[in-house]
Amino acid sequence: MALTDIILLLFSVPPELPQQHVCKKEEEEGQIQERSSSLDQEEPEPPQIKQEQEGLCTSQEGEQIHTGEKPFSCKTCGNNFRLKSENVFTCETCGKDFNQSCNFLTHMRIHTGEKPYSCKTCGKDFRHQSSLLTHMRTHTGERPYSCKTCGKDFRTTSALTIHMRTHTGEKPYSCKTCGKDFRSTSAFTIHMRTHTGEKPYSCKTCRKDFRTKSHLTVHTRIHTGEKPYSWGRGATDRQR
Numbered sequence: 001m002a003l004t005d006i007i008l009l010l011f012s013v014p015p016e017l018p019q020q021h022v023c024k025k026e027e028e029e030g031q032i033q034e035r036s037s038s039l040d041q042e043e044p045e046p047p048q049i050k051q052e053q054e055g056l057c058t059s060q061e062g063e064q065i066h067t068g069e070k071p072f073s074c075k076t077c078g079n080n081f082r083l084k085s086e087n088v089f090t091c092e093t094c095g096k097d098f099n100q101s102c103n104f105l106t107h108m109r110i111h112t113g114e115k116p117y118s119c120k121t122c123g124k125d126f127r128h129q130s131s132l133l134t135h136m137r138t139h140t141g142e143r144p145y146s147c148k149t150c151g152k153d154f155r156t157t158s159a160l161t162i163h164m165r166t167h168t169g170e171k172p173y174s175c176k177t178c179g180k181d182f183r184s185t186s187a188f189t190i191h192m193r194t195h196t197g198e199k200p201y202s203c204k205t206c207r208k209d210f211r212t213k214s215h216l217t218v219h220t221r222i223h224t225g226e227k228p229y230s231w232g233r234g235a236t237d238r239q240r
Contacts, residue, residue: 093111170183194211
């Protein structure tokens with residue numbers, strides 16, 4: 001089958017049709033999206049790992065996964081592959097290349113702002129169905145991943161992975177400026193702002209800037225008068 005025929009076949013599959021297989025690029029983009037939204041926490045629950053991602057491939061590519069068909073051969077080493085090494089889908093906005101139409105269509109949502117998956121409980125929208133599924137656990141309270149050491153439960157497998165580092169002592173992210181180590185990339189990113197001076201969160205009332213979203217949230221209560229933590233009489237007496 002000619003390359004142009006393959007491209008036409010891939011684009012002929014409507015993106016909204018139910019499909020069944022995981023696209024690696026969407027997994028990575030879903031993780032990046034979740035990670036960037038969690039940077040305001042000291043030890044945030046990161047995005048789910050690849051098993052939870054729902055990037056969808058074309059039916060033709062999916063059939064090759066199950067049949068084992070590898071129609072493309074490397075002329076140098078003779079090994080066979082499911083997909084051609086050449087990327088055939090190029091984003092005209094940023095120039096990024098993709099070799100699967102499902103990855104390409106999902107990537108385009110970054111530029112268009114499309115978030116087709118909505119939470120029926122709170123109305124929040126998401127680019128990936130997997131991100132919606134993880135979000136729904138905030139409403140249901142489901143925490144299906146448990147630490148075998150201490151029994152603590154988590155909503156995502158990668159959150160469990162970061163937690164396990166509290167037991168192993170592993171801190172794989174190091175600051176090249178001061179040498180301090182961190183368990184998660186988000187904690188490391190927040191720390192780096194102490195060196196760069198970056199304060200990306202601004203108060204809309206007084207324009208004061210903050211390094212983390214949580215610090216901004218606490219600050220805005222000065223303007224709103226909100227006092228979300230109330231103490232009972234007994235607790236007040238105990239503090240005296």
